[in-house]
Amino acid sequence: RVLDEVFAEADRIDRLMSTYKDESEISKINRDAASAPVAAGAELFSLVQRALDVSVLTRGAFDITFDSVGQHYDFRARQRPDAATVEAARPFINYELVELDDSSSTIRFAEDGVRINLGGIAKGYVVERGVEVLRQNGIRQGVVTAGGDSRLLGDRRGRPWLIAIRDPRGEGAAMHLPLIDEAISTSGDYERYFEEDGVRYHHIIEPGSGEPAGGVHSATVIGPDAVITDALSTSVFVMGVDAGLRLIGNLPDYESVVIDADGRIFYSDGLAPPAPEK
């Protein structure tokens, strides 16, 4: 019964926030917010607000308006926009074009051509809501996973949960992390992509270029809140090893593991093994 409730909650959020559903709240915003402010429910409004906060924190590496270009991809159909389409849509990747009005709870786009998509943050929200459903039902130990985003509730019968980070180019795990009561998200270039002439086109867009972000193969973020680990794993993927780990170094509650294009593994300071004692 409790599991059904968790899945029903995930469906409910999907119906609000999926750009694949014409009747969703977010689809209505994408259709109308360039013409007039559109009233948003408290939940969607606050998740968009949090997404914009992460944009400020990451100086635009995380940007839900990526979809101004992103909408032109269809990974299943192996379709991607041509250079002219990317060039024309790229100026509309700019989170500052999304205007929130707290007093009326409305969202407005400053220009026609802007589109938002919560694909980089909404799964984390689903996971947090799922854990809340478990808690409300008196459950004290469990895992809620939505693809690359998980939240651990408590421990596993007195021991940590062991969570694998996938080897981005292999079959198995690159490592296992022992975790208790934390959220963990991984963004990679290996789940949703297609290849053309040896180039891998995947689903994480670098806002500056409008093209899939290059540089790393996966970025994992660990911390107390799955909404934030979800958004930050996408951000660190876009920012790359140096800038990404610098960002995480400034966030005391969050840690990160990044696997670069040569398969090398980098850790944020809080995870790195201590220097050998002299």
Ligand code: ADP
């Ligand atoms: P996954 O979906 O595999 O868990 P992510 O959490 O990294 O991986 O989310 C990737 C999704 O984030 C993309 O499918 C897209 O919807 C969205 N996205 C892509 N680029 C960006 C970006 N620069 N900023 C915010 N969201 C993005």
Ligand code: MG
């Ligand atoms: Mg993410």
